[in-house]
Amino acid sequence: MEVVEIQPWLFQIEPLQGESLSHFLGRFRRANDLTPTGLGKATKLGGAIARWEKFRFNPSPSRQQLEALAVVVGIDVDRLVQMLPPAGVGMKMEPIRLCxxxxxxxxxxxxxxxxxxxxxxxxxxxxxxxxxxxxxxxxxxxxxxxxxxxxxxxxxxxxxxxxxxxxxxxxxxx
Incomplete structure (x- = not known):
């Protein structure tokens, strides 16, 4: 008898206009009852997810990492790039700011x-x-x-x- 690997299913979350990667990852994780570690395992990105949620983009996410994340969250890589700071623009990791x-x-x-x-x-x-x-x-x-x-x-x-x-x-x- 052949053993079939069961593929997990996840709820897809649509990113909002201008949304930060941190906020999007939190919404995605809550919709799918995942921890940062769980999402890190699903994407094979490990602790990168927890770092990105805290705006720690040093080193910047690579194209390969974003492609791995894109597969799991069901979002185009270019859309994920829009959730990151533009190249060459500095970030304030703290304090978190809000309008x-x-x-x-x-x-x-x-x-x-x-x-x-x-x-x-x-x-x-x-x-x-x-x-x-x-x-x-x-x-x-x-x-x-x-x-x-x-x-x-x-x-x-x-x-x-x-x-x-x-x-x-x-x-x-x-």
Missing amino acids: ATCYTESPCHKIEWQLKVTLGCVGEARRRHRHKLSLLSECPNCGARFKVPALWADGWCQRCFMTFAEMTKYQKYY
Whole structure:
């Protein structure tokens, strides 16, 4: 009798516009009940998944690594590249930054918020107008720093539970 290897199935998650790889990996893992280690095993990337969720892209993910990830998450490699910082642009690994106004419009962490060149948010507020708001790096209610976006399951502060939507009134124009 021939033994057939059973292929695991995974729920596919569509990336959101401008979403960071960290946030996407967290959403994918939660939808499929995976830990960073479990996703690392599934992709044969080991600890790279946990590093990427913390914005540790040194060394940068190779094309081969992104291809392995693309097979498992069901996303085109070029789409995954868009979730990374552009080549030659520095990243702020800490503190994690947030535009609560943008998050309210599209609930995801944007890669642009972590770029060193980003001074504030210039996300689309209403069709033709852009808002120019400072980014938050801690909860305005309790002062807790934001966790890595891979852990953002509910869109609120993990210490006091103030929602990101409630934080919009604390953002200042720059």
